[in-house]
Amino acid sequence: MAKRPHRRGRLRGWVGYLLSFFLGVLLALGGYAYLTLEKPHGPETFSQKVFLVDQIIQSQLYEIGIPRKDILLQQSASKKGRGFVWKESILKIQVSRTLPFSVIEEHLKRGLSPLGKAVVVQSSQSTESLQVDIKVQNRTTHRLAFIMPQTTTEKAGPRPKLALVIDDLGGEMPIATELLQWDLPLTFSILPFTAHAKTIAREAHQKGKEVILHVPMEPHGYPKVKPGEGVLLERMDAESLRRQLSKNIEAIPHVKGASNHMGSRLMEDSEKVKIILSELKRRDLFFLDSRTTPQTVGLQVAQGLGMKAMERSLFIDHSLHEEDIKEKIEKLIQLSLSNGRAIGIGHPHPETIKSLKEMLPKIKEKGIEIVPLSSLME
Numbered sequence: 311m312a313k314r315p316h317r318r319g320r321l322r323g324w325v326g327y328l329l330s331f332f333l334g335v336l337l338a339l340g341g342y343a344y345l346t347l348e349k350p351h352g353p354e355t356f357s358q359k360v361f362l363v364d365q366i367i368q369s370q371l372y373e374i375g376i377p378r379k380d381i382l383l384q385q386s387a388s389k390k391g392r393g394f395v396w397k398e399s400i401l402k403i404q405v406s407r408t409l410p411f412s413v414i415e416e417h418l419k420r421g422l423s424p425l426g427k428a429v430v431v432q433s434s435q436s437t438e439s440l441q442v443d444i445k446v447q448n449r450t451t452h453r454l455a456f457i458m459p460q461t462t463t464e465k466a467g468p469r470p471k472l473a474l475v476i477d478d479l480g481g482e483m484p485i486a487t488e489l490l491q492w493d494l495p496l497t498f499s500i501l502p503f504t505a506h507a508k509t510i511a512r513e514a515h516q517k518g519k520e521v522i523l524h525v526p527m528e529p530h531g532y533p534k535v536k537p538g539e540g541v542l543l544e545r546m547d548a549e550s551l552r553r554q555l556s557k558n559i560e561a562i563p564h565v566k567g568a569s570n571h572m573g574s575r576l577m578e579d580s581e582k583v584k585i586i587l588s589e590l591k592r593r594d595l596f597f598l599d600s601r602t603t604p605q606t607v608g609l610q611v612a613q614g615l616g617m618k619a620m621e622r623s624l625f626i627d628h629s630l631h632e633e634d635i636k637e638k639i640e641k642l643i644q645l646s647l648s649n650g651r652a653i654g655i656g657h658p659h660p661e662t663i664k665s666l667k668e669m670l671p672k673i674k675e676k677g678i679e680i681v682p683l684s685s686l687m688e
Contacts, residue, residue, distance in 0.1 A: 402457065439456060481501070
């Protein structure tokens with residue numbers, strides 16, 4: 311009779327042991343799942359993951375040896391899905407033909423792997439390109455396109471062209487003298503009746519640079535805002551406009567065309583603009599509309615007359631901060647690459663000249679040809 315309690319005690323011990331074992335297994339499995347499986351994340355955690363992906367991409371590009379200058383395009387687009395809004399980053403990157411796509415893909419996957427299953431890398435490639443899409447929590451947050459440069463054996467299209475026009479020349483000599491030494495077909499836009507107008511025009515012509523007349527025209531705010539001597543005014547009749555324009559043209563030797571200086575008021579008057587452009591056409595001169603007003607009718611009237619004319623693409627130095635000027639030149643480069651041509655207008659400021667000089671290697675590196683303004687006229 312004394313043995314029965316002992317058996318029951320042993321039985322209870324085995325049951326307790328088994329319960330403890332299974333509980334331990336369940337806890338271990340639960341802990342493993344907690345540590346390895348992705349849990350739902352809120353917007354803040356999602357943003358942190360995206361930020362980390364950004365940093366890893368930049369570090370991997372650096373590690374692979376891809377310089378920032380080879381990032382041809384970097385932009386973002388807003389995306390929305392299931393009540394969630396996020397930014398999708400788009401990068402277009404040129405890579406050397408000696409760098410295998412497999413190496414790029416391997417580096418990106420290895421760099422992103424510590425972020426866990428919430429981050430997925432998908433890739434596809436052809437002979438000339440590698441496309442890498444990165445998803446965070448099933449949302450595409452990064453699209454990277456790696457492309458090979460054109461080989462010399464491939465048939466290249468026409469080179470993109472860029473005309474650089476320097477406005478408001480004639481008042482001073484130092485900057486004009488420096489620009490005359492540049493081995494570039496810059497276009498000199500010269501104000502009439504200024505102290506050094508004739509000298510600069512003659513020397514520019516001798517050095518093979520194009521000369522155009524920068525025609526002073528009435529702006530909004532005249533006469534408080536002064537365009538300078540030789541201004542064409544809204545109140546002038548047809549004969550007065552032609553007479554003053556003729557004097558302006560005769561004041562500058564070797565002119566090939568003309569552009570408007572100021573003129574935000576006059577360039578909105580199609581009747582007056584037609585008189586001015588008709589005279590320019592009669593003299594076989596082209597016209598560059600500086601677009602000093604959004605309501606300009608310059609190009610429209612010129613096309614109606616069948617004369618050669620274009621509009622400027624950008625003013626590069628509204629701001630005289632060198633970084634701002636370089637940013638504008640960068641935009642000018644992109645316009646030339648995307649449209650095949652672009653026209654940039656700058657002014658004789660030391661900051662403009664310094665920024666242009668520093669950006670010229672990049673313009674050439676992109677395969678852009680700097681040309682006289684007349685070669686872009688239609």
